[in-house]
Amino acid sequence: MQFYTPNSQKEIYMTGDLHGWHKNLAKGSSSWSDKYGCRDFEDEFVMTETLIKNINDTVDENDIIVHHGDWTFGGKANVQKLRDSIKCKTIVTLLGNHCKHIRNSEELQSLFTKVLDYNEFSLFGFNFINFHYPIMSWNYMSSKCIMTHGHCHHNLKHNIPNLIDVGIDGPNYGFKPVHISEIMKMYTDKREKLDHHTS
Numbered sequence: 001m002q003f004y005t006p007n008s009q010k011e012i013y014m015t016g017d018l019h020g021w022h023k024n025l026a027k028g029s030s031s032w033s034d035k036y037g038c039r040d041f042e043d044e045f046v047m048t049e050t051l052i053k054n055i056n057d058t059v060d061e062n063d064i065i066v067h068h069g070d071w072t073f074g075g076k077a078n079v080q081k082l083r084d085s086i087k088c089k090t091i092v093t094l095l096g097n098h099c100k101h102i103r104n105s106e107e108l109q110s111l112f113t114k115v116l117d118y119n120e121f122s123l124f125g126f127n128f129i130n131f132h133y134p135i136m137s138w139n140y141m142s143s144k145c146i147m148t149h150g151h152c153h154h155n156l157k158h159n160i161p162n163l164i165d166v167g168i169d170g171p172n173y174g175f176k177p178v179h180i181s182e183i184m185k186m187y188t189d190k191r192e193k194l195d196h197h198t199s
Helices: 044-058 076-085 180-198
Strands: 012-016 063-065 089-095 114-116 118-123 126-130 145-149 164-165
Touching: 012 180, 044 076, 089 118, 145 180, 164 180
Parallel strands: 012 063, 063 089, 089 114, 126 145, 145 164
Antiparallel strands: 118 126
């Protein structure tokens, strides 16, 4: 497997679970009886337009986005439509459980800088593991390593400081991608808090 290492001279952002045009994820259009996990938007169109605007307001065209899976709903055309709407030129996407169109189409894969199931790289004194799904044990886990994931929409409860959900609907993310420096700070803050409570 060939991994992707972001250019350390560029601004690097991580996000995931955009779920573009996912009707049931927007509270106003959802047919789910339990709307606990829904995003507070009028419908899937407002939700997706907001995500696009937030990404473009946060990330410059020459920055890098590492997206952690579940790009869009609604068919192949929406994969292209969302990609065309985001100005960032370098997007690495990890394949999620709702990424079958991307997985099965070389044409759609060509829209992205890299398409991977799993990624590893080292930058700024950290090892990073990127995967759509959270896992409880991973390569370099005992070293200064951060495992970033999506999939859970911030509903996974755990005490592992270097396991970080970067999905765009994080309670403190404002539906925006997270800069890699913030991810490193999250790890450091969680590590210090855990060490404080266990010492």
